[in-house]
Amino acid sequence: MTAAAHRHTADVAATPVDTRHWIAGRRVESAAAFPDSSPIDGRPLAEVARGTVADADDAVAAAAAAFPAWAATPRAERARLLHAIADGVEGRLDDLARVETADNGALLRAHRRSVMPRVAHNFRFFADRALSLGRKDFETRGHRNHVSWDPAGPCALITPWNAPLMLATWKVAPALAAGNTVVLKPSEWSPLTASLLADIAAAAGLPPGVLNVLQGYGAEAGAALAAHPGVRRVSFTGSVPTGRRVAAAAATHLTPVSLELGGKSPLLVFADADLDLAADLAVGQYDNAGQVCLAATRLLVEEPVAEAFTRRLMDRAARLTPGDPREPGTDLGPLIHPRQLERVDGYVRRAVEEGARALLGGGPNSRLGGLHYLPTLLTDVDQDSEIVQEEVFGPVLTLQTFRGEDEAVRLADGTRFGLAAALATGDSRRAERVGARLTAGTVWVNCFYVRDLRAPFGGARQSGIGREGGGWSFDFYCDLKNTVTAPTPTPTDGGGHAEGSGHG
Template sequence: MVTVAGVHVDGDHWIGGERSPSPRTFDDVSPIDEQVIAQIARGGAHEADAAVQAATKAFPAWARTHRDERARILHAIADQVEKRLDRLAIVETVDNGALLRSHLHGVMPRVAHNFRFFADWLLNLGRDDFETRGHRNHVSWDPAGVCALITPWNAPLMLATWKIAPALAAGNTVVLKPAEWSPLTASLLAGITVEAGLPDGVFNVVQGYGEEAGAALVAHPGVHRIGFTGSVPTARRIAQAAAGNLTPLSLELGGKSPLIVFADADTELALDLAVRQYDNAGQVCLAGVRLLVEESIAAEFTERLVDEVAKLRQGDPRDAATDVGPQIHREHLARIDGFVQRAKQAGATALIGGEPGGGLHYRPTLFTGVAADSEIVNEEVFGPVLTLQTFRGEDQAVELANSTRFGLAATLVTGSPERAKRVAGRLVAGTVWVNCFFVRDLRAPFGGARQSGIGREGGDWSFDFYCDVKNTVFAPGGWNG
């Protein structure tokens, strides 16, 4: 047990309703000052197996629990999150370096909303029966079993609960492997589930590295669903491991999303949306990091954008005046700088930024003069690095937008509703925002095309994945049950 920002946090695993240590630990380092804030249990195959066994044992009773009771408990979890919102926010800020004001006003309230939404959706889940030659068809959603969920570090608790909430609502049990760079709020969530009355073993947390604890989980024959958010290379390894057991996968992967600005766009809106792509120090998979600007307005737009980016304030994420916090880890900072320096060597021009900014900060960077086939245009940097290319007309805009192997999202800024419909219909993306950004409704499908993912989650799509969807056909005979 350690104290982080005045909050007591346990670094052990949570398995079968109990804290469980490991012989080995690893350091959890705060990106704010690179100081060790906790020793975290380093799990592996043994802990993964213990957690799967605990989840397997708990599954039958939880699966039989009436949906009203499951929904009640999920709402109770949301209640506990809201009671602890300030503590969850400060711990996650210290742990992953994201802005405290974002955690307080956006991220942590969304955690509670995730649980409430899927609790309520569960209560209304169902479709009308339909008839086939006098026979009645009845569709139902049966719990699948044990779900292994592996989640990222950029918005740890919110992104984890996008998966945890529907998995639990569906009647499954869960083993969560949080990212080793930001493990603390997952541990706090375990304590919250106890307060809310979730039975032992229904929710488990195994801490550790992906190649140890994560690899053991996804290859485990007792796992019935795998949900993963992260990088394409890791997803390939997970898919290979899951193939041996034919375990269904939901993969939410990276992006290299375009932000397309047409000459008829509201310039102030377009500039605001472009600057927002530096949120969370650029560590957002959905960010529109490839700015595509119509040639006729590109010079003025670029000049004004550089002026706006220069106003962003870097600093301590706990300070309300800070706009851009640190990168998550020294290793990640070096990765970002590697992309930037190689882009410079390839002939790209950094109009602003292009270097570290002290500590784990990286200066917000904007590149022009980038080749369409260059690394900086085609590979996910996952940092505060944007590129700007120009286009002439819709066809070239669409061609550039669809030119990478990714297809997670796209943002389109135009004053023409007709153009918006035409262009949006041609973009390869799981989500397209028109004159807006980052509007996320859990009723809508979320996921990526191409190498940005497999599957969709949200609303019925989540339950379709986390359940075995069954059709029962009743012969004619007057049954009305």
């Protein structure tokens, strides 16, 4: 390896990762770099290219140059290449899992068992789904209507740090399957597996410029992409404040946006619920150290069973094993960044100062140190308090009680969010009634996080704009066009105008 190559390659979990951009089928460096450290132990992982406005221009130009040929590529060939990328993901699944765990601190066993297999499935599902795009033609007074899904053009995909590669490919796969080209901007807190994805796509034979990876800070590289006049779609997953800025930047050129933003989801536990099941659902909200947009962090429990439910939940939470996410027995890893630890602890400290009571946890894990935070359960919280209204994005749950369905729905819908909701009940009719009244993009009944790529995903209110999944992804990543064709003229004996069509 040359000295120059070594400078641009990081050894992460025994896997070489190129830390430069991937633009037009080649590696491109920037004048500056930013540091990337592991949340597991704080050790530096890499110095990553810090994208500029000029780098964003180059990436969009590469995507624009590659777009006509990729858009004209038959769907079957695009599908073949996406399946080849999925093969490449599966072939490097362990590399991807180890690098992502080092980079964002999520459990290695989850990356191996579910997250990285889902990455491959994203490509396979949307590759196959694109082959079936289309509706039957329909007639209007003898005229034929034909609806087509035309590729929109270069897409800017700005993705978060909590499930980096899975959420990136949830956008990349349908965008490419639709015939668009892509500039992917991963989070600066977890940028490394996006670089490996570029290698995998190139090895699979994806043409240069079809997938570009632009590294850098959101306020620099991400902002430049969102405001770029050459971008035809912007898809963003992240916080509400950043989502507002992305939408405002894209509005300059009326670029359509898809925004999957924050959540403050409720879990409603009714007195007729299986309390063991309900407690299992509740303790599951500590997954990924609570860094999950869908997490049902607001526990709303019917008064008669609140004490029994709380005992069950605390018993299960006490059995969680915090520690090194690379160890198979660990249930709870670290938060991703010192700023995130400060944010989470700030919410908890202010809640306690305002009268909340910590039944569990309540602060950093002093035994483990670093970025580890204790699984926390707060009660005696007011509906309008900060801890109930704001997305904490850490292992912090609140517990409130209710009397009857009306109060349950009022509390559940009493935030500005509407991403998801879950409810536990033994009454199927109640499940239907309450589920229909909840404001949420997804409602789970006696289960949680059961996801099917055929289903729409997105949020109401300030949890986002638009839906992803199934045909909804293609509705966003395509320009839908209706072609209306008049009836074929009736032939005439003399070759003149058909009867009734003269100008008189």
